[in-house]
Amino acid sequence: MVKTVVGEETQLQLAELRLSQSGIFAQVGLVIGKLSSILDKGFVFDLIPTPPNDAGEPPCSLVDSFKDVDKKKGSKAKSSADSSSLVIDEGWVTEHARQVSRMLVGGIRVIGIYVWIGESTFKNSTITLCQTVKGVAEAAPLSASDWDERLLVHICYSPRRWTCRNCSLASNITPSHLRPCDFKMGKVLGTLQSFRCMYNFDMRLPIYQENMSSIRTLNDILQNEISIHAKELKGAKGLVDGNLVIEDEPCTSDGQHKVELLLPFMKDACLEASSQKEIVGVLVFAGSVCSYAYLNSKQPISEALADIKEDIIMSLRSRLDIICDEADRQTGVTADGVTEENNEMPTLETVHQLILEPLRKQATLQLPRRIFIPWLAGTFICDYLQPSETFEVLKDHFVELLSMEPPADASTILEPETGTPSLSIQSFWAVAAPLYPASVPESLANSPPERRPCITHFHAIFHWQRI
Structure with missing residues (x-):
């Protein structure tokens, strides 16, 4: 099982700068890198955003998860930032993964997905994210004896931070299948x-x-x-x-x-x-x-x-x-x-x-x-x-x-x-x-x-x- 993940700092910093300047509040894409069973480590080389679909629509969007509010009990409506959840066009993301995997060479693979969303939105969307990770794994397998896990990288814009989780590819996905990894940036490609x-x-x-x-x-x-x-x-x-x-x-x-x-x-x-x-x-x-x-x-x-x-x-x-x-x-x-x-x-x-x-x-x-x-x-x-x-x-x-x-x-x-x-x-x-x-x-x-x-x-x- 992957316990530590190291990302190429040059590429990830460029990705963070691109996202912060884009003005968008949600993005999903592929994590390109390598997983090593011998070292129990994952190496992230780059992040590739999933393009809009054939209709020109983005592959993910935010929706309000708490439209119905119990006014009789005096409950207050939550802010959109706290109540939103992520909707992902899973079929389009998995097709993107399938085509990108053809363009990668030995040892470099699609090893998971990344998301650019807020902390509360991430907590409201864990099942959706796990299902997308599983779909990407099926579309872009790593090898004949495939790994039973992939990475889920979360780039949070409020507060700004990077986290990485190990997602188990179980048949019945629950939030418990997400386990935190030790994530850090360093020089990966140069070695x-x-x-x-x-x-x-x-x-x-x-x-x-x-x-x-x-x-x-x-x-x-x-x-x-x-x-x-x-x-x-x-x-x-x-x-x-x-x-x-x-x-x-x-x-x-x-x-x-x-x-x-x-x-x-x-x-x-x-x-x-x-x-x-x-x-x-x-x-x-x-x-x-x-x-x-x-x-x-x-x-x-x-x-x-x-x-x-x-x-x-x-x-x-x-x-x-x-x-x-x-x-x-x-x-x-x-x-x-x-x-x-x-x-x-x-x-x-x-x-x-x-x-x-x-x-x-x-x-x-x-x-x-x-x-x-x-x-x-x-x-x-x-x-x-x-x-x-x-x-x-x-x-x-x-x-x-x-x-x-x-x-x-x-x-x-x-x-x-x-x-x-x-x-x-x-x-x-x-x-x-x-x-x-x-x-x-x-x-x-x-x-x-x-x-x-x-x-x-x-x-x-x-x-x-x-x-």
Whole structure:
């Protein structure tokens, strides 16, 4: 459980100045930072206000909680400052958290919410605040084995002071789930150490003839495979600057550290390798993922490795979420399975349709590429661009989601991923004999299923390849 929270004084003082000069009496936003189970500490890097919703309305407002006053008993009406409570558009705040979490790198997460309200209003709104914290936690999970707590930072304007509470994510929320933390400000960002990893992957998934009529959606298949890969990646050994990482070993050197992940060859081979199912196609999910992670100087290097691994998986999931969101907006798929808007760029729906066909066609879908933008004190945050998008679209993302302007100098934006993750669907023979196409007769490749040889032990030949 987090007992002590340290906030970056430079950023928090700027946030307090902004709030005090705004003239508003209520604001809600996200707390960006890091939680360490080993140190039992939380580190707050910055506060990001939740923007107005699509209708231009603020995400929170004050209402009078004591409109009915018992005049017969001579009770006096309370002042609006004492009787007000906070109303929060929880759905909008959680959506903001979901989108911001995509833009954060290893070890930096949405770790709670903050509110700018008076002391009495805070006391009248504890249940609402706890429910919002829980919604943010569900929209922006920290890891696969998620923490059961988040932070609630209260900036009180009357009297002016900062307090922080640990909010338990219990199913039945009560005010007792808020526990005070020791909160202080100091130099946090300047002590962070940087870790960088370029991770290459190549997942080859079989498409079985008997499953083609009842195949799940392509997104479900890929999300399941990423979950399987995450379990294997969790057990991978790590090299930092060429040295094998030992558990609880501290990092004593400065500068950016190079991380390499080592996965056992052919570990946990798929049990379906021994089945007698006929393979009619191959779904290839491959590419490279660049990951950054940041570590407090008192944390062991093993935490940086764990952050890198989680960041790789979260990055793959974020890209799939983005193209699924884009697929929902795409219209006008032609009879050839290619969108009318771009005859060379298939969508996720296009690739899914080709799986249901006799697999005589091939298609490749490029996933969004990950770029890195300078943030605070030498750290980076990220964003994702579709193949047809340029840096110009970043401006709206950063202004709306992070309340910051993107860098004016485009040369400071990093694009380290040389092999952007892609998804392709191929016939079995295109993968089995790529260098010897003449060795596969066209009559055999296009023959009915009952006349083709039954190909088994697929994973023994085409298991995942990792570099």
